[in-house]
Amino acid sequence: MRRAVAIILAALALLVRPDAGRAQGLAADISDHLIAITTAFTGTTVTLFGISEKRADIIVTVIGPREEQVVRRKDRVAGIWINVQNMAFADVPEYYFVASSRPIQQIAHPDIQARLELGLEHIALRPVDAEGRDISDILAFRDALIRNKQRADLYAPKPGVVRFVGEKLFRTQVPFPANVPPGIYQVQVFELVDGQVADAQRSTLVISKIGLEAEVFDFAQNRAPLYGIAAIIISIVAGWLAGIIFRRG
């Protein structure tokens, strides 16, 4: 409830702010710029809202940190399904979300769609060491990558909807599942007129592990030997205590 009020107030502030900049401008913001992954984190939804003075078509993308991703394919070998082939893709977004006020094909020129990665089929997925690999093979691996990301809820199965509430105010919901990877997320809002980008706004959203989780993770990654020793001590103490309880019980 408090969050809803905050969103409405922020939206009103956008509407009335005196320094609204460009008269025909685009202004947008998200309800949270920091998502904290804590012990109780089970995923969250962030509201993106904004003003389009032109009341033009809007496309929103949220793209997670990019990393190389390996895709493996199983084949049957001696009756068992074994990973036999693989293909790596460079700079794969760990998370991808797109939403639009009307179907993307109807409001964005194909070149724009490709350049701005508007839609699952336009995500820049560049295979590493693809020499000598069949195009059909590369496409199959590419599709599989997207399919697996969708199964993990990291790529949405279909584009979200940007809704206009009132004349110029728009909003959309960006879902983040429990397994969302930490990192810096690029939030982009495009205002489209005649298939071309009339205005755009970029901001970032940080997803990070906070509190005990962050400390445990950092500890495990950056001071691994010490973490290992701590894990041993914790286990021995827990086991020893259990032994004492058993003896009395």
Add this chain to the structure above:
Amino acid sequence: MDIYLPIAEMSVNLFLLLGLGGAVGFLSGVFGVGGGFLMTPLLIFVGIPPPVAVGSEASQILASSVSGVQAHMRRGNVDVKMGLVLVGGGFLGSAFGVWLFALLRSLGQIDLVISLAYVIFLGTVGTLMFVESAGTMIRTRRRRGSESFTRQHRHLWLHGLPLKMRFHKSRLYISALMPLGLGFLVGILSAIMGVGGGFLMVPAMIYLIGMPTAVVVGTSLFQIAFVTAVTTFLHATNNQTVDIVLALSLIVGGVVGAQLGSGVGGRLRGEQLRILLAIIVLAVCAKIAFDLIAQPADLYSLGRGH
């Protein structure tokens, strides 16, 4: 209530983890086994990444073997010298196993090797246990009450290998290479399968090394405690796959479960226990084997590294 596991990077219901720990702890209390061979596959079944399941299980087994070995130490049921030789082999095996684990992981074959190792070892041990305990049940039914246990103290060629050593507690004078080799093998299993290895070590100690049964369980727990400590450390440093939050949740559930289980175990007969355990072992084995043979829903999967 969901809890976020920092290393597995996923959120899991805390009560599911406590329940799993409790259920496996109960079974290990009933049967007097470690339970790692049940826990690791169960963790994988509920969606924990196999490498994290294996790494975290090592620290859980460390806890349960520490609590178990205390009682045996007090009763003097540990052959410390034999235990230390086993530990020596176990350290080498664990180091080799963790190295192999990292290599297989980078090749994308670790899940397969974990599954295959489970099918082979659970299948073999489960079948042997089933046949043996079923045989005992039939025999005791034929001639009731005449159950007598005679240890076959055969002198195998293995006992005559060089580096002979005297083990007073076990009343043995055998080559140290035997326990060293057994410890090595169990160390590898600990690193790759996330088990203590008691299911392999206990029969090997009785039938291969020829140790008196009284000191077998205590000594194997002694070895398991040291080797899982090293395995925990090596997985933490080389693979970053030890999730202490996961391990602690399982430990808490396991402590309570084992307490309840040991009460039930005392009321069942030896061969009844073993045949029940054999059935559980074979069921887990069948499930893993089925997953290897059945066509996966999607032939493609995402891997880490390459």
